[in-house]
Amino acid sequence: MSEVRPWKPGDPITADRLNQHDKAARDAVTGGSGVESLRVGNDVVLRNSRELQIPVGARIRAKVVSINDDYLTCSIYNAAQDSDGSNISVAKPYLLQQTPFDGLNTTYLDGQEVGYSYSTANSYTRTATDQDTTTITETQFITPNYFVGEVLWCERSNTGLTDDNSAAIYFEDVNTGARAWAVA
Secondary structure, three states, rough: HHHHHHHHOOOOOHHHHHHHHHHHHHHOOOOOOOOEEEEOOHHHHHEEEEEHOOOHHHHHEEEEEOOOOEEEEEOOOOOOOOOOOOEEEEEEHHHHHHOOOOOEEEEOOOOEEEEHHHHOOOOOEEEEEEEOOOOEEEEEEEEEEOOOOOOEEEOOOOOOOEEEOOOOOOOOEEOOOOOEEEEO
């Protein structure tokens, strides 16, 4: 938070001074229990976080609305009404996420070192390269693929991820679809 000089009697009221106080107030806004503080450009949005009201470890059903690199945008699913209309973010299982592995090498227990690079065209294709030879590569894809309209079982957890709006992600797909990377 930036230092803001307090107002004193007789100080001129200028746009710059008002903007400093306005910015300091916005920077000081934080969430609390069940409330999230979300920065959107120069604005701060406070929203009731339904996700935080569900206990850690509890499972819910969610219907896929869109697919991103590390997470899925879903609606909370209820078979009686299909969807409640509000969207939540659901983390993909760790090994299916892009960010922890993209451009990095992974050394497996047998000593093999593999580098991964991900397709910019979609979030379900990657190239694995053996780092010992750098000539052995294979294209891998997630199978079965996620699809819009699919219903998932998700668990409330502390994923450590944020969505594209920097909002915390509180659910993770428990992978009942047994998804994994496979050779194309």
